[in-house]
Amino acid sequence: MALACPRCKDHHQVLDLPEFWKSLPRESELRGKYAQPAEYAAQWLLPVGAAVLGVVLLVAGQVAGGLLLLAGGAGLGFWFSRLASAAEEARERWARSMYCRQCPATFLREDAVTV
Ligand SMILES: [Zn+2]
Known part of the structure; x- marks a missing residue:
């Protein structure tokens, strides 16, 4: 039993994608x-800064502006955490992917x- 490509059904040239990638010159x-796929580098300073500023405004009595921030x-x-987890999932999919040198398909x- 061997794993074969779903497209061309060949199993002689099927490799783990990370292994294939590492073998490339x-x-x-x-x-x-x-x-x-790259890790998602979220700009966490932005939401944290907005929240901190919101608290400052709340403390200063600017309720509407503070709540908005x-x-x-x-x-x-x-939103950033959704993007980060989507990027993480793409990286995990890559790690479980295979590559067929015959067609070529991933x-x-x-x-x-x-087969
Ligand atoms: Zn193939």
């Missing part, structure tokens, strides 16, 4: 194409056909 154009900071923080390990 440094100058290969494919290194960029098949690289692991707090809500904005929370919204941004939530596919998830669980989508491979067994």
Whole structure:
């Protein structure tokens, strides 16, 4: 039993994508194409700054502005954390991906056909 490509059904040239990527020469154009997706670098200072400023305004008696900034900071923080987890998921998918040198195709390990 071997894992085969779901597209061309060949199993002789199927590799783990991370392994294939590491085997590529440094100058290969494919290194960029098949690289692991980048981690999401969130600008956490922005939502934190907005929330801190919101608290300052609240303490100073500027309730409407303070609440607006707090809500904005929370919204941004939530949005950033969604982006960060989406990026993390893309990285995990890459780690479980396989590459077929025959067609060439990339596919998830669980989508491979067994022959
Ligand atoms: Zn294939």
